[in-house]
Amino acid sequence: MGESADELIAGIRDGDRRALARAITLVESTRPDHRQQATTVLEALLPATGDSVRIGISGSPGVGKSTFIETFGLQIADLGHRLAVLAVDPSSSRTGGSILGDKTRMAELSRHPDAFIRPSPGGTQLGGVARRTREAMLVCEAAGFDVVVVETIGVGQSEVAVADMVDLFLLLVAPGGGDELQGIKRGIIELADLVVVNKADGDLATAAGRTKADYANALHLLRPKWTAWTAQAQSCSALEGTGIGEVWQAIEAFRAATLGSGEAERQRQGQAVAWMWSEVQDTLLDQLRTDLAVGALVAPLEADVAAGKISPTAAATRLLEVFTA
8 A cells, every 4th residue: 555554544534535445445455564554554543433333234136225225325414424335245256356336336325425335345255245344344433434334245144244243234125925024034034123125116015015014023023132122124215215214213213222221332342352253263264275384285185085085074184283383
């Protein structure tokens, strides 16, 4: 990076968008010198983080996530909030780059002075949630954004990962028939603090009402995640902008309830500890993959495992013995 850590820190504290973008590029880098600089930046910014509401948003492809986030962002910006969107995209298998380009899908929001959109490649992380999304979230908070949205790729294992880094998990669904609930895994519904039925307009308005009722009933049958909050189902039309204000009111009510009960603080503390161990695991794996002695054994051990000459457990033990020797 061209700037020093001190220059980036000063720029972020001043709300400089270019400094913010460059800092996120820095935290996403895997180069050892960049990682060291990123750690310095994050440590300095840490006291200025933690004051935002962190929202994870997911839903099946075609449910209208980008339209919803844009309409949602524009409405809460009008209320005086500053919104950062970290949209974790599928990665190109050839370049590793981000290939969806959320700025083109949220053109109006991307031009708003109180919004910041950052597409990030999902890379090899579970479900496509970028490894450095947590760090990017902290940088956005330090730059003065009080609402941070993490948009996940779709319905899958990524929801578990994003739920471990946000305050509230919002599941966006489309109006459906009687089999609507069968198409969503129960585990994903259990993660949701708020289920929002989008596209509640035109010919789909009646179906949206039925779907909302179906999800409300399903949520009541699940074991509550919180003592101070019961998961809700709502409906909206991102296209027409209706119902979005009620979604924000529900988010505010959730924050007030969980902050008042102390559960929000306890959740963030637990997330921070889990983040630490996740970093330990990822760092050890990185070091294992780049170890020369381990590298010399990988191909022959993989061949032996594939041929049934050695068990996967014995091969893994051998690699770890060499790594820790």
